[in-house]
Amino acid sequence: MTRDNSERRYGRFGGRYVAEALWHPLETLHQAFDEVQNDESFRESYESWLDRRLGRPTPLTPLEELSDDIGGGQLLAKREDLLQGGSFTANMAVVYGLLARRLGHEWLVGETATGDFGVALASIGSAMGLRSRIFVGREDLESESLSMQHLHQLGAIVETVDTSNRGRKVACAEAMGHWATHADSELYCPSSLAMADPYPRIIEHALSTIGAELKVQLERQHVEPEYLVAPIGSGSFGVGLFEPFVDRESTQLVGVQAGGPGQDGEHAASLTYGRPGVFQGTYSFLLQDQHGQIGSPSSIAAGLCVPNVGPQHAAWAESGDVHYVAVTDREALSAARQLLQSEGILVSLESAHAIAYALKLAPTLGPDETVVVGISGSGMRDLDRLESTEPEGDPHE
Amino acid sequence: MTRDNSERRYGRFGGRYVAEALWHPLETLHQAFDEVQNDESFRESYESWLDRRLGRPTPLTPLEELSDDIGGGQLLAKREDLLQGGSFTANMAVVYGLLARRLGHEWLVGETATGDFGVALASIGSAMGLRSRIFVGREDLESESLSMQHLHQLGAIVETVDTSNRGRKVACAEAMGHWATHADSELYCPSSLAMADPYPRIIEHALSTIGAELKVQLERQHVEPEYLVAPIGSGSFGVGLFEPFVDRESTQLVGVQAGGPGQDGEHAASLTYGRPGVFQGTYSFLLQDQHGQIGSPSSIAAGLCVPNVGPQHAAWAESGDVHYVAVTDREALSAARQLLQSEGILVSLESAHAIAYALKLAPTLGPDETVVVGISGSGMRDLDRLESTEPEGDPHE
Amino acid sequence: MSDRLRTLTERRAEGGPSILMCALVAGDPFVEATVEHMQTIADAGADVIELLVPFSEPTYHGPVIRRGFERALQEDVSWQDVRTIAASFRATHDTPLIASSYYNPILALGEDRFVELVADVGFDGVMVADLPWDESGDLRARLDTRGLSMLPMVAPTTPTDRIEMMASESETYVIWTGHSGGELTLSRHDFEASMQTLRQHTDRPVVASMKISTDEEASAVATCCDGILVGSAIVWLIEGRDSDLSSRLARFVGDLRESLPQ
Amino acid sequence: MSDRLRTLTERRAEGGPSILMCALVAGDPFVEATVEHMQTIADAGADVIELLVPFSEPTYHGPVIRRGFERALQEDVSWQDVRTIAASFRATHDTPLIASSYYNPILALGEDRFVELVADVGFDGVMVADLPWDESGDLRARLDTRGLSMLPMVAPTTPTDRIEMMASESETYVIWTGHSGGELTLSRHDFEASMQTLRQHTDRPVVASMKISTDEEASAVATCCDGILVGSAIVWLIEGRDSDLSSRLARFVGDLRESLPQ
Ligand SMILES: Cc1ncc(COP(=O)(O)O)c(C=O)c1O
Numbered sequence A, B: 001m002t003r004d005n006s007e008r009r010y011g012r013f014g015g016r017y018v019a020e021a022l023w024h025p026l027e028t029l030h031q032a033f034d035e036v037q038n039d040e041s042f043r044e045s046y047e048s049w050l051d052r053r054l055g056r057p058t059p060l061t062p063l064e065e066l067s068d069d070i071g072g073g074q075l076l077a078k079r080e081d082l083l084q085g086g087s088f089t090a091n092m093a094v095v096y097g098l099l100a101r102r103l104g105h106e107w108l109v110g111e112t113a114t115g116d117f118g119v120a121l122a123s124i125g126s127a128m129g130l131r132s133r134i135f136v137g138r139e140d141l142e143s144e145s146l147s148m149q150h151l152h153q154l155g156a157i158v159e160t161v162d163t164s165n166r167g168r169k170v171a172c173a174e175a176m177g178h179w180a181t182h183a184d185s186e187l188y189c190p191s192s193l194a195m196a197d198p199y200p201r202i203i204e205h206a207l208s209t210i211g212a213e214l215k216v217q218l219e220r221q222h223v224e225p226e227y228l229v230a231p232i233g234s235g236s237f238g239v240g241l242f243e244p245f246v247d248r249e250s251t252q253l254v255g256v257q258a259g260g261p262g263q264d265g266e267h268a269a270s271l272t273y274g275r276p277g278v279f280q281g282t283y284s285f286l287l288q289d290q291h292g293q294i295g296s297p298s299s300i301a302a303g304l305c306v307p308n309v310g311p312q313h314a315a316w317a318e319s320g321d322v323h324y325v326a327v328t329d330r331e332a333l334s335a336a337r338q339l340l341q342s343e344g345i346l347v348s349l350e351s352a353h354a355i356a357y358a359l360k361l362a363p364t365l366g367p368d369e370t371v372v373v374g375i376s377g378s379g380m381r382d383l384d385r386l387e388s389t390e391p392e393g394d395p396h397e
Numbered sequence C, D: 001m002s003d004r005l006r007t008l009t010e011r012r013a014e015g016g017p018s019i020l021m022c023a024l025v026a027g028d029p030f031v032e033a034t035v036e037h038m039q040t041i042a043d044a045g046a047d048v049i050e051l052l053v054p055f056s057e058p059t060y061h062g063p064v065i066r067r068g069f070e071r072a073l074q075e076d077v078s079w080q081d082v083r084t085i086a087a088s089f090r091a092t093h094d095t096p097l098i099a100s101s102y103y104n105p106i107l108a109l110g111e112d113r114f115v116e117l118v119a120d121v122g123f124d125g126v127m128v129a130d131l132p133w134d135e136s137g138d139l140r141a142r143l144d145t146r147g148l149s150m151l152p153m154v155a156p157t158t159p160t161d162r163i164e165m166m167a168s169e170s171e172t173y174v175i176w177t178g179h180s181g182g183e184l185t186l187s188r189h190d191f192e193a194s195m196q197t198l199r200q201h202t203d204r205p206v207v208a209s210m211k212i213s214t215d216e217e218a219s220a221v222a223t224c225c226d227g228i229l230v231g232s233a234i235v236w237l238i239e240g241r242d243s244d245l246s247s248r249l250a251r252f253v254g255d256l257r258e259s260l261p262q
């Protein structure tokens, strides 16, 4: 994607819409990031963390039983659920940790909704000798008790934010507010791609490892997929998966947002139902009312429950490079169950959105055609939700 | 290790001590296993499962922060916690699944205590189009609710076995009893190495991938470790890690059993306090009273809570090839916390036993000396136990 | 720059009394009340009023103002209401008026329509919490065509070259934001030092937003700069909804005025 | 082979009456009771008694016998007790006696001391649930030196070459174990077919363990083979601890005897 650095934008999207207090910390980070991108030793150290600690590369798994069950095209899964901590977010944590060390900061500050990113940040932080402060909304804190125990045992400071909505939005605001007054000793580490510059660039850099790995794996297996499907919350995972494929004409990229409970206006599908606006420091697609007040996203998947997307996706949506769709809570739950029962793979409800779309797509394809689905994380933390939403009648005969 | 196949033994240990009804099914399995060992296509298919689904190879992670904290030798961890399902047991499940398919069986039958192996078996089973029946003791069923939800969602049949002890012992007996009458359509898949021939051979074959991988990783990094430490329950994981290193004089192998609560007779340290006997089909070290009645093992780590070990370990204990020690519940808990806080790695309490021993060992070594610790699985399922046993006073200042 | 703002800025630059800037939320708790409060505040001695236009995600404001925003949003306060409030106030008062919000409500209206609106009803300047100087070029140009200004905001993290850039690209007084999200970042001592540095890079008057809630604090802050911005303390009084709110507001603003160097 | 066992085996091989083998647990619920029960059972017509020596992990026995084992282990039944029981029984009866257990209690005592003990007190044979023919060579050789036998056990899964091997390496009758862990594996029809196959590979008498609990079942099974082994049903009666247990036991065994072909 061509991007004019000096303008901090992707096409007309992006930018750095923050309070003056944050401009300079972001500028400092931007400079540090520009430096490390050309720094061989940084790259080496980054790769060594991925290889020796996170478990990269992650496998590309053929879903043969599932493909047989539904008929049509072949499904493959790129398995970020097998990364340390059970999701792709560990990759971001490594980049943040290395940047913090370079900047001489001792603290990582982040927010978490599903718990995945908070745990990843605190874990990598520990391993790098850094301390962590994680902001969590009270609602998420309560629904993700396992992650919260994990954070506690890691010795991270958990800052509870009072809000009655799930999702990163409020925790994110608090974390940024905190950072504005502690920018000299702490590094703010957002998990959201919908953030002020330079975060979209940093996150794209950290996560395009996923797409790059996939490219190599596909080449080795002589597969040219017809579709590449990813779940899109803020779009961090999606940008990492898609970026190396955007120029490839033969592969249609599909980003799947949360269609929510399915009632009017209850969703998190900013690219389908939103319009451009400025929120959380970036100009991008956004759920908002006619007065520019931000809408409340709704989804069973906390990681998708965000009102906006990263600027790259806004640009791709406008250019038509990526096709964005929405899938309902119910479809996602049923896809998670189907994948588990036919492939023994337990994915997060975020990833289940991508699977659900692939399940609709595959039957329309021929047996030589392939759909690669990006699995962003493991569904260990969603087991309770699968159990409690079980459809009437025991599914196992 | 030299082993006289026709005698089904490792030195004087091992054998096939089962009811007549099981002799022939075991013999059939033995023949199938002998065949596949020389079958190139089986090997390829096995390796493809490991590579494309499980996430092999697992990383060898330098524990730099922890090593710095305690001083002395350098610690490295072999990370089976990053395998699909969070433990080494997935490797066994793949071999069993492939053997079942070869034998034309439609069911996998196994037992589980920690839940790890049950989930691995049912997951791989699903992916291979096989059904699974998992025997679980009621006590374990209740303390591992996450795994049990996982099994339920996988569509596995869970058979509850009434017993008031944790650990695999009783579930194991039930599973074998069941198999004796269903051997023509089901494959019995024990997780325990302390089993009748040919299981110790099959398990060693399936898991020595771990040691073989480690060997290559160490060579690439030009490290010759002074110590290689593994947790030993029945010893499946240990045999996989040790086998490729047994002939190497320069590396001392250490197997760590459960010292339990630390009171007299409350432990699972069969190699320290037991003596040879026949149980679960094999002649090996065993907790037993003077009359040959089997003793009750005790450990906070359900996976180590077994009264006996696989025959390979009995032979290695007698030959002196491996040194076996015991570590208490309390030491293991504290090691799990220390590793989590200084490295951000959450390991199972089984693995924490090996870490605990390594923490005692490292300070006695020089900075050029290395200890490799085998991490058998992730501690996600032990978080509750870490929280509920937290020492007085908040550890995080 | 509007004449009203120019007069105020120059008055202080030429050694006049400290600037007292007071903020309140449009439509908190309802539209007519805001007009009354503005009149009270102006009459009690405020030199300039910041009318906060509510946004659903007030990331950079503290809890008191957030609650004010929530109350106003429950009343569905819109730009139309802001127009009404400002127009009513202008009918009786000539006090300089600043429209203050976040960028998205402005974008939703459209920058052009926004500038038209604020200019038409007699605003003098604009503050946008999440629109930094570098991203506001277009909006500033549009405001300029109608003689309105964007007030430059400076924070403890702002390096000197940015201070100079903003000073060179603006004419009004400067807002010093010593807190962010409600938390004060500077000790008294650091504040004095910052003000000294600031003076080395601009001779524009500096109005400090320092979480001031008493006249003692006001006078202490004002000795190091050219004026104070008081927001939360006023919104907090309004939140109390005392029966004698008007006279309390008047007394509070009057006391602040008194405490400032003349 | 002991004379007592040889006589029994040959009697049936030469067309004599069906063999009635009854099992009970040593020391269930206490040592003296077991001796009495053995006497009752023998007097009521049992041809041979299997004395089950308890083991803590009775993997291959059903729930009734497991509970019997538990009761006996609560009494700390040991080999010493087994010696006492057998010796007391031999003082009055000449019925063939089989010592039956799992392998580990035997190993704990030592194979030599075990063989000495069972031979000294007049056992005739041995059954070890988890010691298959292929692993029992040593023990069989030792037993042989004292004239004792290990009874070959055949299961539905046993292939014909194994049947022939066991038959060729033994002299006693054969035990057919049609259930394992308490679950019957064969339908009536399959059982008949199995017996026919078995006959093609050995002319040794076959005693079937088929979870028999009534005289009707006994007579049905016995028509296809040379005798029956009844265990759980007897242990279940003992578990009941009826006040007239002895007479109920006598009646039950007597009825079984009656139901068998003469
Ligand atoms: C497992 C998982 N998948 C997907 C998402 C959504 O990710 P993104 O915001 O990168 O689109 C998250 C975010 O927390 C997550 O944890």
Ligand SMILES: Cc1ncc(COP(=O)(O)O)c(C=O)c1O
Pocket (backbone or CB within 6 Å): B087, B088, B089, B113, B114, B116, B117, B191, B192, B193, B231, B232, B233, B234, B235, B236, B237, B238, B302, B303, B304, B348, B350, B351, B376, B377, B378
């Ligand atoms: C994570 C983990 N580690 C160790 C063990 C003990 O393994 P082994 O019996 O292979 O020694 C188990 C067994 O369940 C386990 O799940």
